[in-house]
């Protein structure tokens with residue numbers, strides 16, 4: 001009955017025999033085990049020598065196992081002793097009877113003793129393990145600091161040998177990128193300066209037998225008596241690194257990364273007040289760098305990029321065409337905005353853009369007086385609400401240095417923007433094939449454009465680094481014989497080796513898509529000053545020069561023919577031609593841009609009040625759902641401009657200059673507007689002008 005009860009109601013502690021033993025359970029297990037063996041042995045008259053033999057075997061087995069796991073001698077001895085003492089007691093108890101007070105008492109004492117010994121052994125093992133880890137760490141640290149000490153000693157000798165200066169190295173930091181290390185050193189008393197070491201960069205690099213492309217460059221330390229020497233030991237410039245795929249938001253104020261240094265760290269350009277100058281001969285990777293720069297500008301939330309590229313717009317087209325062709329769509333199927341805000345590929349468009357920039361700068365100066373006063377600054381606070389305009393002018397230096405009178409006009413405008421617009425948030429990035437001598441002789445460029453890049457790409461001819469980076473010595477063209485590599489210097493970061501990331505067309509498309517919702521909108525004050533010239537920058541006739549570039553698109557073809565639209569004819573231009581798919585695409589593009597993003601207020605349509613002239617058919621405004629309006633697409637721009645001049649009016653030649661058309665066409669169109677009552681012609685011989693009826 002009792003056995004049944006025991007089975008049904010198990011009691012007492014549940015022991016997990018699979019678990020390892022601690023000091024208490026180990027001792028308990030050993031003593032209860034010994035007691036069980038002794039009582040059973042005594043009852044069955046087991047020969048006492050067996051217990052001793054088992055104990056000896058246990059002691060030996062544990063010692064061997066302990067040696068395998070490298071237990072301390074003390075641990076091995078304690079465990080072996082426990083087995084032998086247990087076995088000795090069992091042998092004695094089998095002979096003399098385990099159920100005596102003497103046997104039970106001594107067993108209890110042995111149990112407590114074993115527990116205490118095991119506890120102390122466990123603690124000892126733990127401490128031993130910790131000590132071993134600490135010793136290993138100390139060893140690593142010793143080796144590291146030995147390496148650092150060796151580096152320090154080596155450079156103290158080298159600088160003594162090459163520069164005759166005895167420095168004291170106070171710290172050596174190995175770079176996480178693994179590409180080199182930096183030394184922080186104290187200059188000796190007696191007035192030695194860091195420049196003296198900086199000037200010997202090339203000799204120091206040679207003395208240190210650094211691989212090609214690696215340098216030892218000195219820069220100022222924490223005070224004027226200290227110097228930092230950066231030593232590159234691996235040549236990251238030789239590798240091709242693609243533009244980082246994190247297209248996250250950037251800001252003008254946090255700087256825009258343009259590439260990376262020899263220590264593999266990125267270098268940023270801070271362009272709130274600075275303009276930039278990039279020099280690179282053909283094939284040096286200049287176009288690629290411009291794309292990397294445009295990528296950074298596109299990612300910024302407070303920048304609008306206007307690009308001038310008279311070389312068929314090749315620098316800007318990859319940032320416009322994928323959006324223009326509808327190759328990229330947002331996730332919700334909506335069209336995307338181009339990666340740049342304006343692209344000028346012709347002389348006229350470039351002139352319009354520069355005129356607009358000047359107007360914006362002047363208007364901002366007047367319109368934001370209160371903002372400046374409130375912020376107690378003369379620098380317009382740039383933000384997503386009032387964005388900075390970055391004018392990127394490919395081969396701009398060649399424009400400045402051009403002997404052609406017309407082109408010089410553009411150059412003068414560029415200089416005007418640089419001169420007047422710093423405080424008002426318009427800065428330029430000029431590139432140059434090599435005409436640096438004439439460009440850098442211009443004091444204003446020297447003063448305003450201190451963010452500078454010289455791409456060498458292995459080209460040694462015509463590279464005058466001392467002109468680009470005055471005061472920086474020891475820079476040699478042959479240090480960067482790779483495409484996309486060269487030197488970059490900014491007011492924050494002295495001129496040193498640098499390389500641009502490689503950026504491929506698919507990345508440009510990805511960035512256009514990723515940043516489409518991020519681009520700011522031109523602030524109202526600026527947009528008002530910019531007027532129709534800006535608002536209509538994507539108009540078909542303004543972007544016509546891109547047409548040849550637009551590849552045939554089946555959908556557009558179908559759409560155009562299906563809708564039967566003939567925009568050119570409807571605008572009164574090329575009346576005999578059939579509407580081309582490109583026209584249709586451009587129209588849709590313009591519509592989408594306007595409808596989706598409203599980058600600028602729509603210029604008021606002067607003809608809006610006039611009765612719809614149904615006979616003339618459609619034009620762009622009509623296609624945007626507004627009232628029909630006769631005349632070519634540039635007419636509203638002209639009407640707006642004429643109205644803006646008030647009673648003074650505008651000469652036909654001025655209108656022709658504004659809209660980029662020949663005078664004959666302009667006269668005919670304006671006369672038609674007069675006939676419709678939209679304008680008044682004030683005949684005054686050579687001073688004849690067109691006036692808006694409101695001011696006539």
Ligand SMILES: Nc1ncnc2c1ncn2[C@@H]1O[C@H](COP(=O)(O)OP(=O)(O)OP(=O)(O)O)[C@@H](O)[C@H]1O
Nearest residue numbers: 240281282283284285286287288483484500501502
């Ligand atoms: N950062 C870079 N990393 C690796 N390779 C590059 C890099 N930049 C340019 N290249 C290589 O150099 C070639 C020329 O580059 P890119 O077209 O940008 O030069 P460029 O100076 O603008 O020449 P061009 O004036 O003839 O167009 C590229 O096709 C590419 O193979």
